[in-house]
Amino acid sequence: MDIDAYRAELAAAMEAGFRENINTGEGCHGLADAYMATFGESTLREDIGACKEYNRWVEMSLNTDTYRSAGEVAATFNYIRVKAVRVAMKVALRRGETEAHWTLH
Structure with missing residues (x-):
């Protein structure tokens, strides 16, 4: 499989994940x-x-110095990681590998 086909499959899988839960x-x-x-x-x-x-978003998600409790660590990690995922989705959108409405939320 060439890199473009592999990348398109990954983008389709990310898009399917957003269909399951638009927030995460x-x-x-x-x-x-x-x-x-x-x-x-x-x-x-x-x-x-x-x-x-x-x-940068991934690095921020791994920096637990600013978190106060175990629950806050998990919530903050997931929140920041979703921001990183949305960056990947925007790249996929620009490349024509996803639909526009997944990145608008």
């Missing part, structure tokens, strides 16, 4: 990680900024 993108964290990992040295200029933004 059910099960999309790993899919978004895999999707964004497909962008390497041949990344289009528009995707470089999105890759940096995605990485």
